[in-house]
Amino acid sequence: MAVTGIILIVFLLMHMVGNLKMFVGADSFNHYAEWLKGMTEDGGIAYPILPQGTFIWLFRLVLLACIVAHMVSAWQLTVRDRAARGGTNYVVTKRRAQTYSARTMRWGGVILAGFLVFHLLQFTVKAITTGFKASDDPYTMFVKSFSGPMSFMVVVYAIWLVSVCMHVRHAVWSSLTTLGLNTSERARGVLNALAMAVAVLLFLGFIAAPLACALGWIH
Amino acid sequence: MIINLRVWRQPNAQTPGKMVAYRVEDVSEDMSFLDMLDLLNEDLTVRGEEPVAFDSDCREGICGMCGVVINGSAHGRASSHGNVPTTTCQLHMRSFADGATIDVEPWRAGGFPVIKDLVVDRSAFDRIIQAGGFISINAGSAPEAHSVPVPKMQADRAFDAATCIGCGACVAACPNGSAMLFTSAKITHLAMLPQGQPERYLRIKNMVGQHDAEGFGGCTNIGECADVCPKQIPLDAISQLNRDLIKSLFKADGKTA
Numbered sequence: 147m148a149v150t151g152i153i154l155i156v157f158l159l160m161h162m163v164g165n166l167k168m169f170v171g172a173d174s175f176n177h178y179a180e181w182l183k184g185m186t187e188d189g190g191i192a193y194p195i196l197p198q199g200t201f202i203w204l205f206r207l208v209l210l211a212c213i214v215a216h217m218v219s220a221w222q223l224t225v226r227d228r229a230a231r232g233g234t235n236y237v238v239t240k241r242r243a244q245t246y247s248a249r250t251m252r253w254g255g256v257i258l259a260g261f262l263v264f265h266l267l268q269f270t271v272k273a274i275t276t277g278f279k280a281s282d283d284p285y286t287m288f289v290k291s292f293s294g295p296m297s298f299m300v301v302v303y304a305i306w307l308v309s310v311c312m313h314v315r316h317a318v319w320s321s322l323t324t325l326g327l328n329t330s331e332r333a334r335g336v337l338n339a340l341a342m343a344v345a346v347l348l349f350l351g352f353i354a355a356p357l358a359c360a361l362g363w364i365h
Numbered sequence: 366m367i368i369n370l371r372v373w374r375q376p377n378a379q380t381p382g383k384m385v386a387y388r389v390e391d392v393s394e395d396m397s398f399l400d401m402l403d404l405l406n407e408d409l410t411v412r413g414e415e416p417v418a419f420d421s422d423c424r425e426g427i428c429g430m431c432g433v434v435i436n437g438s439a440h441g442r443a444s445s446h447g448n449v450p451t452t453t454c455q456l457h458m459r460s461f462a463d464g465a466t467i468d469v470e471p472w473r474a475g476g477f478p479v480i481k482d483l484v485v486d487r488s489a490f491d492r493i494i495q496a497g498g499f500i501s502i503n504a505g506s507a508p509e510a511h512s513v514p515v516p517k518m519q520a521d522r523a524f525d526a527a528t529c530i531g532c533g534a535c536v537a538a539c540p541n542g543s544a545m546l547f548t549s550a551k552i553t554h555l556a557m558l559p560q561g562q563p564e565r566y567l568r569i570k571n572m573v574g575q576h577d578a579e580g581f582g583g584c585t586n587i588g589e590c591a592d593v594c595p596k597q598i599p600l601d602a603i604s605q606l607n608r609d610l611i612k613s614l615f616k617a618d619g620k621t622a
Contacts, residue, residue: 223583230542230582232475237373237384238468240437243592244540251585320586326608328586328601 147223148321150216155314155321155344157209162351168364169355172285179284217259224252247316254313261306292359300353300360307349315345366392366463368401372417373470378478384468394459398441399424399431401458402469418482426455426595429530432537433483434470439534439593452532452595472537475580476544489579490531490547496575497568498551500560513559523557526550528596535590535598541582546590548576549606550598556609566613573610 164182167175177186184190184199192201241249267273269287272280276299278290292299318341328334358364368389375382389405396404399421406416422430431453435441443451444460461467469483477485515523529550536544552569555561561568584603591600613619 223585227541227543227582227585230475230580231540232473232477232542234473236434236437236470236473237371238434238437238470241589242438242538243588248585248587249540316586323586323600323604324584324607326604326611328604329608330601331599333604334600 147216147219148324150212150219151317151321153212154209154216155317158310158314158348159344162348165355166351168285168288169358172283175285175288176283213259217255220252220255245316247312248320251313251316251320254309258306258309258313261309265306288355289359289365292356293362293365297360300356303356304353307352311345311349314348315341317341318344366394366458366461368392368458368461369464369466370405371466371468372405372483374417374482375471375479377481382479382482384470392458394457396458397424397454398433398435398456398458399454418480418484420484421454424454426452427530429532432472432532432534434468434472434537436468439472439537440532440595450534450593450595450597452530455595472533474533474536474539474542475582476542477533477536485533487531487533489581490533490544492579493544493548493572493575494531494551497564497571498555500555501564502560515558519557523554526553526557526598526602529554529594529598530596532595534593534595536581538589538593539582539584540587540589541585543584543590544576544579544581545584545603545606546594546598546600548572549602552609553602553605556605564618565609566616567618569606569609569613570619573606 164178167178180186181188181190182205183202184193189198190201196204247254264274268276268291272287276291277294277296278287282290290296292303319337322328322337322340328337355364370387370389371384372387373382374385387405387409389401389408392401392404399419402417402419409416419433420430422428424431429452432440433453435453435456440451440453441456442448442460443456471477471479471483472485472487473479474485476489477487480486527550529547531547533544533547535546536542539545552572555568556565586600586603588600591598
Protein backbone atom coordinates (compact mmCIF):
# COMPACT_ATOMS: atom_id res chain seq x y z
CA MET A 147 0.00 0.00 0.00
CA ALA A 148 2.72 2.39 1.08
CA VAL A 149 5.12 1.92 -1.83
CA THR A 150 2.53 1.97 -4.61
CA GLY A 151 0.79 4.89 -2.91
CA ILE A 152 3.98 6.94 -2.79
CA ILE A 153 4.65 6.28 -6.49
CA LEU A 154 1.14 7.51 -7.29
CA ILE A 155 1.58 10.63 -5.14
CA VAL A 156 4.86 11.43 -6.89
CA PHE A 157 3.04 11.03 -10.20
CA LEU A 158 0.34 13.44 -9.00
CA LEU A 159 2.98 16.04 -8.13
CA MET A 160 4.51 15.64 -11.61
CA HIS A 161 1.10 15.85 -13.26
CA MET A 162 0.39 19.01 -11.28
CA VAL A 163 3.58 20.69 -12.45
CA GLY A 164 2.65 19.73 -16.03
CA ASN A 165 -0.80 21.29 -15.65
CA LEU A 166 0.71 24.52 -14.38
CA LYS A 167 2.31 24.93 -17.82
CA MET A 168 -1.17 26.12 -18.83
CA PHE A 169 -0.12 29.44 -17.33
CA VAL A 170 3.04 29.57 -19.44
CA GLY A 171 1.14 29.38 -22.69
CA ALA A 172 -0.30 27.15 -25.40
CA ASP A 173 3.07 26.32 -26.98
CA SER A 174 4.63 25.31 -23.69
CA PHE A 175 1.69 23.10 -22.67
CA ASN A 176 1.25 21.49 -26.09
CA HIS A 177 4.95 20.86 -26.45
CA TYR A 178 5.04 19.24 -23.02
CA ALA A 179 2.08 16.98 -23.84
CA GLU A 180 3.59 15.95 -27.19
CA TRP A 181 7.02 15.49 -25.67
CA LEU A 182 5.57 13.00 -23.19
CA LYS A 183 4.06 11.05 -26.05
CA GLY A 184 7.25 11.19 -28.13
CA MET A 185 5.57 13.31 -30.81
CA THR A 186 8.08 16.15 -30.79
CA GLU A 187 10.88 16.55 -33.33
CA ASP A 188 13.60 15.66 -30.83
CA GLY A 189 11.94 12.29 -30.24
CA GLY A 190 10.36 13.24 -26.96
CA ILE A 191 11.01 11.95 -23.46
CA ALA A 192 13.62 9.20 -22.97
CA TYR A 193 14.54 9.17 -26.69
CA PRO A 194 16.92 7.73 -27.87
CA ILE A 195 17.25 5.38 -24.89
CA LEU A 196 13.83 4.08 -25.81
CA PRO A 197 12.17 4.16 -29.23
CA GLN A 198 9.94 7.16 -29.89
CA GLY A 199 6.62 6.99 -28.06
CA THR A 200 7.60 3.96 -25.99
CA PHE A 201 8.14 5.78 -22.72
CA ILE A 202 4.52 6.88 -22.38
CA TRP A 203 3.31 3.30 -22.61
CA LEU A 204 5.90 2.04 -20.12
CA PHE A 205 4.89 4.89 -17.83
CA ARG A 206 1.21 4.04 -18.16
CA LEU A 207 1.99 0.39 -17.53
CA VAL A 208 3.84 1.20 -14.30
CA LEU A 209 1.03 3.49 -13.12
CA LEU A 210 -1.60 0.89 -13.94
CA ALA A 211 0.41 -1.78 -12.11
CA CYS A 212 0.63 0.54 -9.10
CA ILE A 213 -3.10 1.21 -9.12
CA VAL A 214 -3.94 -2.48 -9.43
CA ALA A 215 -1.46 -3.48 -6.72
CA HIS A 216 -2.75 -0.66 -4.52
CA MET A 217 -6.35 -1.77 -4.95
CA VAL A 218 -5.58 -5.45 -4.43
CA SER A 219 -3.69 -4.77 -1.21
CA ALA A 220 -6.43 -2.40 -0.06
CA TRP A 221 -8.97 -5.15 -0.67
CA GLN A 222 -6.90 -7.75 1.19
CA LEU A 223 -6.29 -5.38 4.10
CA THR A 224 -9.96 -4.46 4.32
CA VAL A 225 -11.10 -8.08 4.33
CA ARG A 226 -8.53 -8.91 7.00
CA ASP A 227 -9.39 -5.92 9.16
CA ARG A 228 -13.11 -6.53 8.95
CA ALA A 229 -12.53 -10.09 10.13
CA ALA A 230 -10.27 -8.84 12.92
CA ARG A 231 -13.06 -6.66 14.30
CA GLY A 232 -14.78 -9.90 15.21
CA GLY A 233 -18.21 -9.36 13.71
CA THR A 234 -19.78 -7.73 16.77
CA ASN A 235 -19.82 -3.96 16.70
CA TYR A 236 -19.72 -1.75 19.74
CA VAL A 237 -23.09 -0.44 20.84
CA VAL A 238 -21.39 2.87 21.58
CA THR A 239 -18.14 3.99 19.93
CA LYS A 240 -16.31 7.20 20.55
CA ARG A 241 -13.87 8.36 17.90
CA ARG A 242 -10.97 9.87 19.73
CA ALA A 243 -7.93 10.31 17.52
CA GLN A 244 -8.92 9.42 13.98
CA THR A 245 -9.12 12.06 11.28
CA TYR A 246 -11.93 12.16 8.75
CA SER A 247 -9.33 11.39 6.08
CA ALA A 248 -8.15 8.27 7.90
CA ARG A 249 -11.68 7.00 8.36
CA THR A 250 -12.65 7.49 4.73
CA MET A 251 -9.58 5.96 3.10
CA ARG A 252 -11.43 2.91 1.84
CA TRP A 253 -14.62 4.34 0.40
CA GLY A 254 -12.80 7.55 -0.47
CA GLY A 255 -10.39 5.48 -2.53
CA VAL A 256 -13.23 3.78 -4.38
CA ILE A 257 -14.93 7.10 -5.11
CA LEU A 258 -11.82 8.82 -6.41
CA ALA A 259 -11.04 5.80 -8.58
CA GLY A 260 -14.47 6.24 -10.17
CA PHE A 261 -13.63 9.86 -10.96
CA LEU A 262 -10.32 8.70 -12.38
CA VAL A 263 -12.11 6.50 -14.92
CA PHE A 264 -14.14 9.53 -16.03
CA HIS A 265 -11.00 11.65 -16.20
CA LEU A 266 -9.20 9.15 -18.44
CA LEU A 267 -12.25 8.72 -20.69
CA GLN A 268 -12.36 12.50 -20.97
CA PHE A 269 -8.76 13.51 -21.65
CA THR A 270 -6.88 10.35 -22.62
CA VAL A 271 -9.38 8.20 -24.53
CA LYS A 272 -11.46 11.30 -25.42
CA ALA A 273 -14.62 9.20 -25.41
CA ILE A 274 -16.36 11.85 -23.30
CA THR A 275 -15.72 15.23 -24.88
CA THR A 276 -16.55 18.20 -22.70
CA GLY A 277 -16.96 20.98 -25.23
CA PHE A 278 -13.92 20.07 -27.32
CA LYS A 279 -13.26 18.03 -30.47
CA ALA A 280 -11.02 14.97 -30.22
CA SER A 281 -8.77 16.57 -32.83
CA ASP A 282 -8.14 19.68 -30.70
CA ASP A 283 -4.65 20.23 -29.32
CA PRO A 284 -4.18 19.57 -25.58
CA TYR A 285 -4.24 23.26 -24.67
CA THR A 286 -7.52 23.92 -26.49
CA MET A 287 -8.97 20.76 -25.02
CA PHE A 288 -8.08 21.96 -21.52
CA VAL A 289 -9.44 25.50 -22.03
CA LYS A 290 -12.72 24.38 -23.62
CA SER A 291 -13.31 21.81 -20.87
CA PHE A 292 -13.30 24.42 -18.14
CA SER A 293 -14.55 27.61 -19.74
CA GLY A 294 -17.79 29.02 -21.10
CA PRO A 295 -20.68 26.55 -20.79
CA MET A 296 -18.29 23.98 -19.30
CA SER A 297 -17.28 26.20 -16.35
CA PHE A 298 -19.26 23.97 -13.99
CA MET A 299 -16.62 21.27 -14.60
CA VAL A 300 -14.38 23.25 -12.25
CA VAL A 301 -16.79 22.38 -9.44
CA VAL A 302 -16.85 18.71 -10.47
CA TYR A 303 -13.07 18.65 -10.49
CA ALA A 304 -12.87 20.54 -7.20
CA ILE A 305 -14.99 17.82 -5.57
CA TRP A 306 -12.76 15.15 -7.06
CA LEU A 307 -9.66 16.99 -5.90
CA VAL A 308 -11.01 17.25 -2.37
CA SER A 309 -11.51 13.47 -2.32
CA VAL A 310 -8.03 12.91 -3.78
CA CYS A 311 -6.33 15.35 -1.42
CA MET A 312 -8.06 13.96 1.67
CA HIS A 313 -6.85 10.53 0.61
CA VAL A 314 -3.37 11.98 0.14
CA ARG A 315 -3.47 13.72 3.51
CA HIS A 316 -3.72 10.44 5.41
CA ALA A 317 -1.67 8.59 2.80
CA VAL A 318 1.51 10.65 3.12
CA TRP A 319 1.56 10.30 6.88
CA SER A 320 0.51 6.66 6.88
CA SER A 321 2.82 5.43 4.13
CA LEU A 322 5.89 7.09 5.61
CA THR A 323 4.98 5.72 9.04
CA THR A 324 4.56 2.25 7.58
CA LEU A 325 8.02 2.59 6.06
CA GLY A 326 9.40 3.41 9.50
CA LEU A 327 9.89 7.18 9.39
CA ASN A 328 7.75 8.03 12.42
CA THR A 329 10.65 7.83 14.84
CA SER A 330 9.49 10.21 17.58
CA GLU A 331 6.74 12.52 18.72
CA ARG A 332 8.47 15.29 16.80
CA ALA A 333 8.70 13.17 13.65
CA ARG A 334 4.99 12.52 13.96
CA GLY A 335 4.34 16.25 13.87
CA VAL A 336 6.65 16.71 10.90
CA LEU A 337 5.05 13.85 8.93
CA ASN A 338 1.55 15.13 9.59
CA ALA A 339 2.56 18.65 8.58
CA LEU A 340 4.17 17.29 5.41
CA ALA A 341 1.03 15.30 4.63
CA MET A 342 -1.11 18.39 5.01
CA ALA A 343 1.30 20.46 2.93
CA VAL A 344 1.34 17.94 0.06
CA ALA A 345 -2.45 17.67 0.10
CA VAL A 346 -2.98 21.44 0.06
CA LEU A 347 -0.28 21.93 -2.59
CA LEU A 348 -1.89 19.32 -4.84
CA PHE A 349 -5.31 20.89 -4.44
CA LEU A 350 -4.12 24.41 -5.21
CA GLY A 351 -1.80 23.30 -8.00
CA PHE A 352 -4.47 21.27 -9.75
CA ILE A 353 -7.40 23.64 -9.33
CA ALA A 354 -5.45 26.74 -10.43
CA ALA A 355 -5.48 26.15 -14.20
CA PRO A 356 -9.13 24.99 -14.49
CA LEU A 357 -10.21 27.92 -12.32
CA ALA A 358 -8.23 30.34 -14.47
CA CYS A 359 -9.97 28.91 -17.56
CA ALA A 360 -13.41 29.36 -16.01
CA LEU A 361 -12.59 32.94 -15.00
CA GLY A 362 -11.30 33.68 -18.48
CA TRP A 363 -7.72 34.37 -17.41
CA ILE A 364 -6.56 31.58 -19.71
CA HIS A 365 -8.25 31.43 -23.09
CA MET B 366 -24.41 9.35 43.69
CA ILE B 367 -26.69 7.29 41.48
CA ILE B 368 -25.36 5.66 38.33
CA ASN B 369 -27.46 4.16 35.56
CA LEU B 370 -25.55 1.39 33.85
CA ARG B 371 -26.11 -0.38 30.58
CA VAL B 372 -23.91 -3.45 30.76
CA TRP B 373 -23.15 -6.04 28.10
CA ARG B 374 -24.43 -9.40 29.37
CA GLN B 375 -23.40 -12.52 27.50
CA PRO B 376 -23.53 -15.93 29.24
CA ASN B 377 -20.82 -17.48 27.03
CA ALA B 378 -19.07 -17.15 23.68
CA GLN B 379 -21.73 -19.13 21.82
CA THR B 380 -24.78 -17.22 23.05
CA PRO B 381 -25.38 -13.74 21.65
CA GLY B 382 -25.24 -10.98 24.22
CA LYS B 383 -27.21 -7.79 24.84
CA MET B 384 -27.09 -4.59 26.84
CA VAL B 385 -28.94 -4.78 30.17
CA ALA B 386 -29.82 -1.71 32.25
CA TYR B 387 -29.03 -1.52 35.97
CA ARG B 388 -29.36 1.22 38.53
CA VAL B 389 -26.59 1.48 41.12
CA GLU B 390 -27.30 3.58 44.19
CA ASP B 391 -25.08 4.85 47.02
CA VAL B 392 -22.04 5.15 44.73
CA SER B 393 -19.26 7.20 46.28
CA GLU B 394 -17.36 9.48 43.94
CA ASP B 395 -14.15 8.13 45.48
CA MET B 396 -14.93 4.61 44.29
CA SER B 397 -13.08 3.27 41.30
CA PHE B 398 -15.11 2.06 38.35
CA LEU B 399 -14.45 -1.52 39.46
CA ASP B 400 -15.59 -0.76 43.03
CA MET B 401 -18.82 0.51 41.50
CA LEU B 402 -19.19 -2.76 39.54
CA ASP B 403 -18.51 -4.65 42.81
CA LEU B 404 -21.33 -2.69 44.39
CA LEU B 405 -23.62 -3.67 41.53
CA ASN B 406 -22.60 -7.32 41.90
CA GLU B 407 -23.28 -7.32 45.64
CA ASP B 408 -26.73 -6.03 44.89
CA LEU B 409 -27.26 -8.60 42.11
CA THR B 410 -26.05 -11.42 44.37
CA VAL B 411 -28.44 -10.38 47.17
CA ARG B 412 -31.28 -10.33 44.64
CA GLY B 413 -30.28 -13.81 43.45
CA GLU B 414 -29.22 -12.69 40.00
CA GLU B 415 -26.05 -13.64 38.16
CA PRO B 416 -23.32 -11.07 38.94
CA VAL B 417 -21.56 -9.29 36.06
CA ALA B 418 -18.30 -11.05 35.20
CA PHE B 419 -15.32 -8.74 34.73
CA ASP B 420 -11.55 -9.10 35.01
CA SER B 421 -9.47 -7.34 37.64
CA ASP B 422 -6.40 -7.98 39.71
CA CYS B 423 -4.01 -5.40 41.18
CA ARG B 424 -6.46 -2.48 41.06
CA GLU B 425 -3.57 -0.05 41.05
CA GLY B 426 -3.12 0.36 37.31
CA ILE B 427 -0.06 -1.80 36.78
CA CYS B 428 -1.16 -5.34 36.00
CA GLY B 429 -3.23 -4.93 32.83
CA MET B 430 -5.93 -7.34 33.95
CA CYS B 431 -8.91 -4.99 34.02
CA GLY B 432 -10.38 -3.23 31.04
CA VAL B 433 -13.81 -2.53 29.65
CA VAL B 434 -15.11 -0.11 27.06
CA ILE B 435 -16.85 2.73 28.90
CA ASN B 436 -19.07 5.06 26.91
CA GLY B 437 -17.34 3.98 23.71
CA SER B 438 -13.78 4.53 24.94
CA ALA B 439 -11.47 1.73 26.04
CA HIS B 440 -10.95 2.14 29.83
CA GLY B 441 -13.17 5.24 29.76
CA ARG B 442 -11.67 8.62 30.45
CA ALA B 443 -10.64 10.13 33.76
CA SER B 444 -12.10 13.58 33.25
CA SER B 445 -11.21 14.38 36.87
CA HIS B 446 -7.52 14.11 35.98
CA GLY B 447 -7.14 16.20 32.87
CA ASN B 448 -8.78 13.67 30.57
CA VAL B 449 -5.74 11.41 30.49
CA PRO B 450 -5.99 7.77 29.48
CA THR B 451 -5.99 5.39 32.41
CA THR B 452 -6.85 1.84 33.36
CA THR B 453 -10.43 1.02 34.31
CA CYS B 454 -9.38 0.45 37.95
CA GLN B 455 -7.83 3.92 38.12
CA LEU B 456 -10.92 5.57 36.70
CA HIS B 457 -12.90 7.02 39.59
CA MET B 458 -16.58 7.72 39.78
CA ARG B 459 -15.88 11.44 40.28
CA SER B 460 -15.26 11.45 36.53
CA PHE B 461 -18.99 10.95 36.06
CA ALA B 462 -21.96 13.13 36.90
CA ASP B 463 -24.53 12.06 39.46
CA GLY B 464 -27.32 10.24 37.64
CA ALA B 465 -25.17 9.61 34.56
CA THR B 466 -25.95 6.77 32.19
CA ILE B 467 -22.85 4.74 31.39
CA ASP B 468 -22.48 2.09 28.69
CA VAL B 469 -20.13 -0.74 29.59
CA GLU B 470 -18.97 -3.22 26.96
CA PRO B 471 -16.21 -5.80 26.70
CA TRP B 472 -13.18 -5.41 24.41
CA ARG B 473 -14.43 -6.41 20.98
CA ALA B 474 -12.02 -7.96 18.50
CA GLY B 475 -11.67 -11.16 16.53
CA GLY B 476 -8.52 -11.94 18.52
CA PHE B 477 -10.33 -11.43 21.84
CA PRO B 478 -13.37 -13.75 21.98
CA VAL B 479 -15.82 -13.00 24.80
CA ILE B 480 -15.73 -15.60 27.58
CA LYS B 481 -18.54 -14.14 29.64
CA ASP B 482 -20.10 -10.68 30.03
CA LEU B 483 -17.13 -8.29 30.15
CA VAL B 484 -14.41 -10.94 30.27
CA VAL B 485 -12.52 -11.65 27.06
CA ASP B 486 -9.86 -14.22 26.26
CA ARG B 487 -6.58 -12.34 25.80
CA SER B 488 -4.34 -15.39 25.65
CA ALA B 489 -3.47 -14.36 22.08
CA PHE B 490 -1.21 -11.74 23.68
CA ASP B 491 0.57 -14.46 25.65
CA ARG B 492 1.23 -16.38 22.46
CA ILE B 493 2.61 -13.27 20.73
CA ILE B 494 5.03 -12.78 23.64
CA GLN B 495 5.92 -16.47 23.60
CA ALA B 496 6.77 -16.12 19.92
CA GLY B 497 9.65 -13.75 20.64
CA GLY B 498 8.98 -11.21 23.38
CA PHE B 499 11.94 -12.31 25.46
CA ILE B 500 15.73 -12.55 25.43
CA SER B 501 17.58 -15.83 25.75
CA ILE B 502 20.23 -15.64 28.47
CA ASN B 503 22.04 -18.08 30.66
CA ALA B 504 20.49 -18.00 34.10
CA GLY B 505 22.83 -17.27 36.96
CA SER B 506 24.10 -14.26 38.81
CA ALA B 507 23.34 -10.92 37.21
CA PRO B 508 26.31 -9.35 35.38
CA GLU B 509 27.73 -6.03 36.53
CA ALA B 510 25.29 -3.42 35.16
CA HIS B 511 28.05 -1.05 34.06
CA SER B 512 29.68 -3.67 31.85
CA VAL B 513 27.12 -3.03 29.09
CA PRO B 514 26.64 0.71 28.55
CA VAL B 515 23.23 1.77 27.21
CA PRO B 516 22.78 5.29 25.81
CA LYS B 517 20.37 7.28 27.97
CA MET B 518 17.93 8.08 25.14
CA GLN B 519 17.68 4.43 24.13
CA ALA B 520 17.32 3.32 27.73
CA ASP B 521 14.47 5.81 28.19
CA ARG B 522 12.74 4.68 25.01
CA ALA B 523 13.11 1.03 26.00
CA PHE B 524 11.71 1.78 29.44
CA ASP B 525 8.76 3.75 28.07
CA ALA B 526 7.89 0.90 25.72
CA ALA B 527 8.38 -1.67 28.48
CA THR B 528 5.65 -0.04 30.56
CA CYS B 529 3.05 -1.76 28.35
CA ILE B 530 0.87 -3.85 30.66
CA GLY B 531 -0.79 -5.83 27.87
CA CYS B 532 -4.31 -4.77 28.81
CA GLY B 533 -5.54 -4.88 25.21
CA ALA B 534 -7.10 -1.41 25.08
CA CYS B 535 -5.20 -0.74 21.84
CA VAL B 536 -6.90 -3.68 20.14
CA ALA B 537 -10.27 -2.71 21.60
CA ALA B 538 -9.97 0.83 20.24
CA CYS B 539 -8.52 -0.06 16.83
CA PRO B 540 -11.04 0.18 13.96
CA ASN B 541 -8.99 -2.59 12.32
CA GLY B 542 -8.77 -4.85 15.37
CA SER B 543 -5.00 -4.70 15.13
CA ALA B 544 -2.60 -5.46 17.99
CA MET B 545 0.28 -3.53 16.44
CA LEU B 546 0.75 -1.15 19.37
CA PHE B 547 1.04 -4.03 21.84
CA THR B 548 3.40 -6.01 19.60
CA SER B 549 5.49 -2.96 18.74
CA ALA B 550 5.86 -1.98 22.41
CA LYS B 551 7.69 -5.23 23.12
CA ILE B 552 9.65 -5.02 19.84
CA THR B 553 10.76 -1.46 20.66
CA HIS B 554 11.57 -2.30 24.27
CA LEU B 555 13.97 -5.10 23.30
CA ALA B 556 15.28 -3.46 20.10
CA MET B 557 16.60 -0.49 22.09
CA LEU B 558 18.72 -2.60 24.45
CA PRO B 559 22.01 -4.43 23.81
CA GLN B 560 20.55 -7.59 25.33
CA GLY B 561 17.83 -7.63 22.69
CA GLN B 562 20.16 -7.48 19.67
CA PRO B 563 21.11 -11.14 19.06
CA GLU B 564 17.49 -12.17 18.50
CA ARG B 565 16.25 -8.83 17.16
CA TYR B 566 15.35 -9.83 13.60
CA LEU B 567 14.22 -13.33 14.40
CA ARG B 568 12.02 -11.87 17.13
CA ILE B 569 10.22 -9.49 14.82
CA LYS B 570 9.50 -12.14 12.21
CA ASN B 571 8.11 -14.52 14.82
CA MET B 572 6.10 -11.94 16.74
CA VAL B 573 4.52 -10.34 13.69
CA GLY B 574 3.83 -13.80 12.30
CA GLN B 575 2.09 -14.80 15.51
CA HIS B 576 0.18 -11.49 15.60
CA ASP B 577 -1.21 -12.21 12.14
CA ALA B 578 -1.90 -15.87 12.94
CA GLU B 579 -4.01 -14.81 15.93
CA GLY B 580 -6.36 -12.99 13.55
CA PHE B 581 -5.50 -9.42 14.52
CA GLY B 582 -5.89 -6.85 11.75
CA GLY B 583 -3.36 -4.74 9.88
CA CYS B 584 -2.37 -1.25 11.02
CA THR B 585 -3.49 1.73 8.96
CA ASN B 586 -1.94 4.36 11.26
CA ILE B 587 -5.24 5.81 12.46
CA GLY B 588 -3.95 6.47 15.98
CA GLU B 589 -6.91 5.40 18.14
CA CYS B 590 -4.71 2.87 19.98
CA ALA B 591 -2.16 5.32 21.35
CA ASP B 592 -4.95 7.66 22.39
CA VAL B 593 -6.47 5.14 24.82
CA CYS B 594 -3.24 3.49 25.99
CA PRO B 595 -3.10 3.82 29.80
CA LYS B 596 0.70 3.64 29.61
CA GLN B 597 0.83 6.12 26.72
CA ILE B 598 2.88 3.89 24.43
CA PRO B 599 3.54 6.25 21.49
CA LEU B 600 2.64 5.54 17.86
CA ASP B 601 6.32 5.71 16.93
CA ALA B 602 6.68 2.24 18.47
CA ILE B 603 4.70 0.95 15.47
CA SER B 604 7.06 2.73 13.11
CA GLN B 605 9.99 1.10 14.94
CA LEU B 606 8.34 -2.27 14.36
CA ASN B 607 7.89 -1.52 10.66
CA ARG B 608 11.47 -0.31 10.37
CA ASP B 609 12.81 -3.50 11.97
CA LEU B 610 10.44 -5.66 9.95
CA ILE B 611 11.67 -4.16 6.67
CA LYS B 612 15.29 -4.68 7.78
CA SER B 613 14.53 -8.25 8.82
CA LEU B 614 13.41 -9.05 5.27
CA PHE B 615 17.06 -8.64 4.24
CA LYS B 616 18.31 -10.92 7.02
CA ALA B 617 18.51 -14.68 7.09
CA ASP B 618 17.22 -14.95 10.68
CA GLY B 619 14.52 -17.57 10.90
CA LYS B 620 15.38 -19.19 7.57
CA THR B 621 16.46 -22.80 7.70
CA ALA B 622 19.77 -23.50 5.99
